[in-house]
Amino acid sequence: MAMPSEGADVPSRLGVYAGPGKTDAVNDSRTWLGRSQMDATDYLDPSENDGWNQYAAKYWGDWKKAGDGRQFVLGLPMLPKGGNFRDGLAGKYDSQFRDLADLLVRNGLADSVVRLGxxxxxxxxxxxxxxxxxxxxxxxxxxxxxxxxxxxxxHFRFDYNMAVGTSGKVTSFETLYPGDSYVDIVGLNIYDVWWxxxxxxxxxRWDHTLTTPMGVKEFKKFAATHTKPKSYPEWGLYGRGDAYMGGGDSPYFIDRMADLVKDSAYQAYFDFDWGGGTLDDYPKGKARYRLRFGG
Known part of the structure; x- marks a missing residue:
């Protein structure tokens, strides 16, 4: 097992999800880490182009223009709220996706990474x-x-982004893969959990993440087979006490992820509480994160 290094040694692009439209929180994270580079992740739904998307696209467009070399990563549902595949494939939502693309272009986000579906x-x-x-x-x-x-x-780049583990008819990374010509990056979301x-x-817990079907080892093999750069668009610690059975305050997980992401195109810590806590809830893990990713 590789030992943790002294200070930052990660050449991949570093990012964070700090909440919807939270540009200040992204900047605070960059300052706390002492990094010149910090990318941002957020989520927009194509059905919200007349509401939230208008504000969020402006927030993130202004944020991107305020610093050199910034990258915005968009989590984009493949169907709008209330949508279904039958209507989508019939073209019912085409205009919503076109309008969202135009909105991103107008706000200077035309080169975003899109985590579609x-x-x-x-x-x-x-x-x-x-x-x-x-x-x-x-x-x-x-x-x-x-x-x-x-x-x-x-000038979007499209990330085919799965979670760890099989489900239903999805038994491998190939099951949902749309083809090389539609994908620029392949991504895997990883949390410190074992159901x-x-x-x-x-x-x-880490060995399970590595070896389970549709885990890290299969993901790396899949990326190599398709000659695609890898990403880890969401990763993070997760608290104990529910069925996810997270590892809680685990510097060990931070170290393993810091080693893993070294050869990725980009990676982002999910620092927003979706049920498992944020970095502030894990003082040991937070300190190790700063050691491994700080400037």
């Missing part, structure tokens, strides 16, 4: 999950990429 192997992620109908997921992915690429001024294994040690 993120966590399609997660049955509870949203209407676009592909565990019931992989063929529809693949076809819709291709449709949306084609729509967004066709809009004037766009219903409360007594697992940090090392056992």
């Amino acid at each position: 993120y966590e399609g192997n997660n049955k509870t992620i949203g209407a676009w999950q592909g565990t019931d109908d992989p063929a529809a997921y693949r076809e819709m992915f291709r449709r949306v990429v084609t729509l967004l690429r066709a809009q004037t001024g766009t 219903e294994h409360p007594d697992a040690t940090p090392a056992q």
Whole structure:
């Protein structure tokens, strides 16, 4: 096992998700780490182009223009709220995706990384999950990429982004893959969890993440097979006490992730409480994160 190094040794792009539209929190994270480079992640739904998307695109566009070399990473549902694959493949939502692309271009976000249909192997992620109908997921992915690429001024890169683990009809990273011509990056979301294994040690939990079907080892092999750069768009610690059986305050997990992400195109800590806590809840892990990723 590689030993932790002294200070930052990670050449991949560093990012954070700090909450919807939270540009100040991203800047605070960069300052706290002493980094000149810090990318931002957020989520927009194509059905909200007349509301929230207008504000968020401006916030992130202004943030990007305020510093050199900044990158915005967009988590984009492959169906709008209330949508379904049948209507999507019939073209019902095409205009919403076109309008969102135009909105991003107008705000200087035309070169964003787009995590389209993120966590399609997660049955509870949203209407676009592909565990019931992989063929529809693949076809819709291709449709949306084609729509967004066709809009004037766009230079998006598309990240095929799964979670750790199989579900339903999704038994490998190939199951939902839309094809090399529609994907620029392949991504894997990793949290320090092992479902219903409360007594697992940090090392056992990490070994599970490495070796489980659709875990890290299979992901690396998949990326190499398709000659695609890797990303880790969401990763983080997770608290104990629910069925996810997180590892809590685990510097060990931080070290393993710091080693793992070295050869990735980009990676982002999910520093927003979706149920498992934030870095502030884990003082040991937070200190180790700063040691491994600080400037």
